Amino acid sequence: MAFHMTRGQKVLWWSLLAFGVLLAAGAGLALWAYQSLEGNIRTDHAAAEALDQDAAERPRPAEGEARNIMVIGDDWGSGTGNARSDTVLLLHLSGDGRRAELVGVPRDIVVDIPACQDEDGGTTRAQRAQFNWAYQxxxxxxxxxxxxxxxxxRIDHHLVIGFDGFARLVDTLGxxxxxxxxxxxxxNVGHDLPAGRHLLDGEQALxxxxxxxxxxxxxxxxxMARQQEFLGLVYDRLTDQGTLTNPAKLYPVLSAVxxxxxxxxxxxxxxxxRGLLTDVRAVPDGGLTFHTVPTVPHPTRPNRLALDGPAASGLFTALRGDTPLD
Structure with missing residues (x-):
């Protein structure tokens, strides 16, 4: 099933942030500014080590030049007291460079979560639960x-993007x-607005x-559709204010990003x-498509989802084989 968006399909959460990184790398910023922005990016050593330990159980890497990058939204501070990944996207770049397929993974799919190492060095028990609990x-x-x-x-690389940075970005844009x-x-999230037009600050936008x-x-x-529509508004704000071409306005945005x-x-x-985004931008017109993992209502768990078997299987098979998605 494809994402249905009214506009701005190329403006998704991860690509907006990565677009800012591309600008930072090529905007002629002073060396100190470049080094400052570089130093903002954190390395996920813990995940790399955990995945190395599970190397024998992981799928084989894709053949050829195809790549799969997972983008995870870190929803820490949502009122639960725990980090959740309410937004997970898979970016599949075809080996021939002609396709970039972005697949949304609904958070409420009931799945088998394996035993995982937690942040305290212990091990959680394997259990069947909704997908976004895995990040917690x-x-x-x-x-x-x-x-x-x-x-x-097989996931080749991953990015985690914090919602706190999203709020800072909105505030930076006024x-x-x-x-x-x-x-x-x-x-549940502190959202309370009357009908009409509103200028949202970072906290309200979150x-x-x-x-x-x-x-x-x-x-x-x-x-998910609501988030993507809002990102179109963020992009409009960036371009309408001339932020992308004004270094004085651009640096605070890039710092937040x-x-x-x-x-x-x-x-x-x-x-x-920058190299990743350059590859995405090189995809020919029509080669960037948006999808979501096919699901149906879960038969026994209210307000939860199950995979739509044949459709989901077809999607996963196409991604593994690096063939175009229907």
Whole structure:
């Protein structure tokens, strides 16, 4: 199933941040500024070590030049007291460089989560639970291992992007304007706005994109589409203010962006991130497509999802074989 967005399909959460990194690498910033931005990016050594320990159980790397990069949204501070990955995207770059397929993984799919190493050095028990719990149990490594066992697709690199950086970005832009046809309120995330036009600051924007249960149809898929639409508004704000061409305005934005990024050792520098985005931007028109893992309502767990067997299997097979998605 494809993402249905009214506009700005190329403006997704991860690509907006990576786009900022590309600009930082090529905007002629002073050396001190470049070094400062480079130093903001954190390296996820813990995940790399955990995945190395599980190397024998992981799927084989894709043949040829195809790559799979997982982008994880770190939703720490959402009111649960725990980190959750409510946004997980798989970027598949075809070996021939002609396709970039971005696949959303709904957080509410009930899956088998393996035993994972937690941040205290202990080991969590293997259990069947919703997909986004994997990040809470064992960080990026647990999310990757859960996804790999579900799909038999090898993840080559990963990026974790913190929601706190997203709020800083919105504040740096002086807020982002939204217009609501009707009042919205979701007490779970502190979202409460009357109908009409609003200029949201970072904290309000964070609540806006997290809102789910009491907004729209309350589904995770609705929340994903809502986040992507808001990113289009962020991009409009960036371009309307001339931020991307004004170094004085650009540096605070890039500082917020890079401060939000944690990456594996193969993507933890401006140059490496720039190379990734350069490959995405080189994809011909029409080659960038958006999808979501096919699901159906879970038969026994209310408000949870199960894989739509044949459709999901077809999607995973195409990704493993580096063939175009339908």
């Amino acid at each position: 149990f064992g960080g990026a490594a647990c999310t990757i291992r859960t996804f790999e066992r579900l799909t038999d697709i 807020g982002v304007e939204v217009e609501l046809e009707e009042a919205e309120r979701d007490p 609540a806006y994109v997290r809102a789910r249960v009491y907004v729209g149809d309350g589904s995770d898929l609705n929340r 890079t401060s939000a990024i944690t990456a594996d050792p193969g993507l933890d520098s401006l140059n490496e991130l």
